[in-house]
Amino acid sequence: MSLRASKKIFIIDDHPLIRSGLQSEIESLDGYEVCGTASSIQDGIRLMGFSRADLLICDVSLERENGIQEVDSVKRKFPDLKVVFLTMHRDWSYLQNAIAAGADGYILKSEPIESILSSLRQILKGGKVFPGEITSFRYDTEQLREAAEIIRRLTQRETEILKFLSKGKLNREIAEELNLSVRTVESHRTSIFKKLEINNMVELSRILFQLKSPDFL
Structure with missing residues (x-):
């Protein structure tokens, strides 16, 4: 196959060994x-302007940046670029935020290299690749409608805190943003969980993800 027909991939990771190994x-x-x-x-972003990449592989946790938070800047500059996160974070809040940011894939670094390469091929052909857990858990439509109504009835402060939680923020980060004590944030979070009849962030992330899905909307 000629060089011109090759699919071009750009890698962003702050570990040189991972960059060179993946390359x-x-x-x-x-x-x-x-x-x-x-x-x-x-x-x-600066280097990709000269490379005309088809796909960006990016880590989530970089030394001074959060890859998910920055992907919007990448998409604005390169709207046709496919973006996949290659990460160690097996976490619903990261996954939910990656999908909301417009990622085409979310692949765990712990996957065998053959599986990672297969996923990259699938994404370059127009597919989407996310961990299987995201498609194996479903709330039914009535449960989601009830959850949406509960969220609409949250207090103003609870709504503020929920927005931060949906972005994967920690209690101490929310406390700093809103000039509250960590204990106050924890109290509001407990109230949100109680109203939604859930026990942890995994369940909250699943609800919020499905409320944003085309099937529900």
Whole structure:
């Protein structure tokens, strides 16, 4: 296959060993090339302007950046670029935020390299790749309608805190943002969980994700 027909992949990860290892694996495949690497989103945006990448592989937790929070900047500059997060975070709040940000995939670094490469091929062909857990858990429509109504009836402060929780913020981060004590934030969070009849952030993330899904909307 000619170089022009090759699919171009850009890698952003702040660990040099991961960048070089992944680049080596990708370039062992026919029809794929790594057109650049960077250790930060900002450097990546600058370099991708010269590379015409088809797909960006980005870590979530970079040294000075959160990959998910920065993906909007990437998408604005490169609207046709496919974005996949390659991460160690097996967490519903990260996953939910990645989907909301418009990611095409969310792949765990713990997956075998063959599985990672297969997922990259699928994404480049127009598919979406997310952990299987996201499709195996469903609340029924009536439960979701009830949850939506409960959320609409939350107090103003609870609504503020829920918005921060939906972005994966920790209690101490929310407390700093709203100039509250951590104990006050914990109290409001407990109240939200009680009203929704849930026990943890995993359940909250699942509800919020499905409320945003096309099937429910």
